[in-house]
Amino acid sequence: MGNSPARASVNRLVSGSAALAAATVITKVVGLFYRIPLVKYVGIEGMAYFLAANHIYVFLFVVSTSGLPVALSIMVSRATAGRSGDAEAGVVFRTAMGMFVIVGAVGTLFMMAAAEGISSLINIRGAARCICVIAPAIIMACISGGYRGYFQGRRIMGHTALSQVIEALGKLLLGLAGALFATRQGYDKETVAAFAIAGITAGVGLSMLYLAAAKIIFDRKHKIKAVKTKARVRGIAWRLLKISLPITLSSAVISLTGLIDTSLIVNCLLSAGFSEAVGNTLYSCYGNIAVPLFCLAPALVTPISMAAVPLISAALKSEDIPEVKKLTRAAYKLTLLAALPASVGLSVFSRPIIGLIFPGEPEAADIAAPLLSLLALSVVSACLITITNALLQASGGAPVTIISMLCGAGVKIASEYFLIRNPAINIAGAPISTFLCNLTVVGINMYFIARFVKGAPPLSTFLPASLSALIAVGAAVPVYGIAGHLGRGTPAILAALFAAAVIYAVAAVLTGAADRDFLAALPGLRRFLGPKQLKNKKKDRLGVKNI
Numbered sequence: 001m002g003n004s005p006a007r008a009s010v011n012r013l014v015s016g017s018a019a020l021a022a023a024t025v026i027t028k029v030v031g032l033f034y035r036i037p038l039v040k041y042v043g044i045e046g047m048a049y050f051l052a053a054n055h056i057y058v059f060l061f062v063v064s065t066s067g068l069p070v071a072l073s074i075m076v077s078r079a080t081a082g083r084s085g086d087a088e089a090g091v092v093f094r095t096a097m098g099m100f101v102i103v104g105a106v107g108t109l110f111m112m113a114a115a116e117g118i119s120s121l122i123n124i125r126g127a128a129r130c131i132c133v134i135a136p137a138i139i140m141a142c143i144s145g146g147y148r149g150y151f152q153g154r155r156i157m158g159h160t161a162l163s164q165v166i167e168a169l170g171k172l173l174l175g176l177a178g179a180l181f182a183t184r185q186g187y188d189k190e191t192v193a194a195f196a197i198a199g200i201t202a203g204v205g206l207s208m209l210y211l212a213a214a215k216i217i218f219d220r221k222h223k224i225k226a227v228k229t230k231a232r233v234r235g236i237a238w239r240l241l242k243i244s245l246p247i248t249l250s251s252a253v254i255s256l257t258g259l260i261d262t263s264l265i266v267n268c269l270l271s272a273g274f275s276e277a278v279g280n281t282l283y284s285c286y287g288n289i290a291v292p293l294f295c296l297a298p299a300l301v302t303p304i305s306m307a308a309v310p311l312i313s314a315a316l317k318s319e320d321i322p323e324v325k326k327l328t329r330a331a332y333k334l335t336l337l338a339a340l341p342a343s344v345g346l347s348v349f350s351r352p353i354i355g356l357i358f359p360g361e362p363e364a365a366d367i368a369a370p371l372l373s374l375l376a377l378s379v380v381s382a383c384l385i386t387i388t389n390a391l392l393q394a395s396g397g398a399p400v401t402i403i404s405m406l407c408g409a410g411v412k413i414a415s416e417y418f419l420i421r422n423p424a425i426n427i428a429g430a431p432i433s434t435f436l437c438n439l440t441v442v443g444i445n446m447y448f449i450a451r452f453v454k455g456a457p458p459l460s461t462f463l464p465a466s467l468s469a470l471i472a473v474g475a476a477v478p479v480y481g482i483a484g485h486l487g488r489g490t491p492a493i494l495a496a497l498f499a500a501a502v503i504y505a506v507a508a509v510l511t512g513a514a515d516r517d518f519l520a521a522l523p524g525l526r527r528f529l530g531p532k533q534l535k536n537k538k539k540d541r542l543g544v545k546n547i
Helices: 005-042 047-065 067-081 086-121 125-134 137-153 158-184 189-221 230-271 276-294 296-317 321-348 350-357 362-376 379-394 398-420 426-453 459-485 490-511 516-521
Strands: none
Touching: 005 047, 005 158, 005 189, 005 276, 005 296, 047 067, 047 086, 047 125, 047 137, 047 189, 047 230, 047 276, 067 086, 067 137, 067 230, 086 125, 086 137, 086 230, 125 189, 137 158, 137 189, 158 189, 230 276, 230 379, 230 398, 230 426, 276 296, 276 350, 276 362, 276 426, 296 321, 296 379, 321 350, 321 362, 321 379, 321 459, 321 490, 350 362, 350 490, 362 426, 379 398, 379 426, 398 426, 459 490
């Protein structure tokens, strides 16, 4: 029983998620370090240009790359599970790559041609130069997405993880070098921001080159050769579109919320009586400081969804419903373990955390801290959106995600428009609208998962991780207070965060949020808590039966 197919699948889910999560942590940490000196070089107001261009890029990036890689991973997973194996997987990959190149080229050309018009539309006119510079990243990201989808379909997560790290390091080193050069040359803020954002383009290019090399080496190692089957290309392309289109539309609505912020916040602040400079500053504090910290936890959940989709898809093809339920509930459990402590911790320690990361911007930190505390309330729902969308997509319920995301976007637009225009609420309306949006989406998604997937967990799923998070953060508060008497600032918050992490790990084990089976599935602990420790058949698998 310890080595059953269901156990192996759950192990692949946990270990695959762990590999991608490690890369995500590195990527996000690098991203934060990237922003710290940029704020110094460009200024908090000038960073509004960078942020606006990045939001537009992210939206087009998601539209271009979200659906096809997932569809590719699903079809490659199904192909390798069947008789045709490598031959069919190769045809699927080549067909998808042709589609990627076309979509990426269209996205790049659109960004470059519409840069001036877009910047005028969102009332951030200095963003046009940044939009043009980041535009080539679209086609390179599309090509990278093709390689990642192929490897994920084969359950090889290492190349995706390493490519993300390469992209982040390229962005950090080359982006900062460009910003430093432009600053020393005495260029204006718009130009400095453009040099900084060029690091993103360069990082994506380096990641693409690595993935291309990895694919060539993989094919040679496994002696995989291209097989010409022109008659099947049209059918494969149609299936890719059929799978990817609902996913693309759903993901586009998710990223549309960032674009909504870009287009609404400044315009609504101007309507509330704020000047353009103040509006850009408030928008930048929210988008460049509060939002990146908020996005850390949802980013950690993305690897869980990436690892879960091909596994659940393969289980559904085999009509192994018990395994589908186990994988679904395991995915929920992993999600809550990451989301709950992040939500409580960011809400309680928002100001010292921002002060730790952005020590040279006390005024901006004072503005961003209450916004982060409000955003922290949305961490759990944001993480659940990621995993519920993935579960619905893997089980053929992608159209539901479109409906839920459109409903959420409608709630966000309406609430943000009226809240921010109220001078007493102003920028705080942005995180409040995010909370309302996320609740709407999660409610719809979980209803349909409970109805169709039959893998929705009971409310007791939330209790162990919630209790562990409250214990950990509750214990960290006095640690922060005591350490503060010795020298408030970096040492105090680091001591509090370290204490919270240790206490949460212990509490998670004691409360059953992370049981022995879960720990044994983690790559680093498997040899210590392996099959010999898991022979008792009465013990549930990964806590699935008790979730």
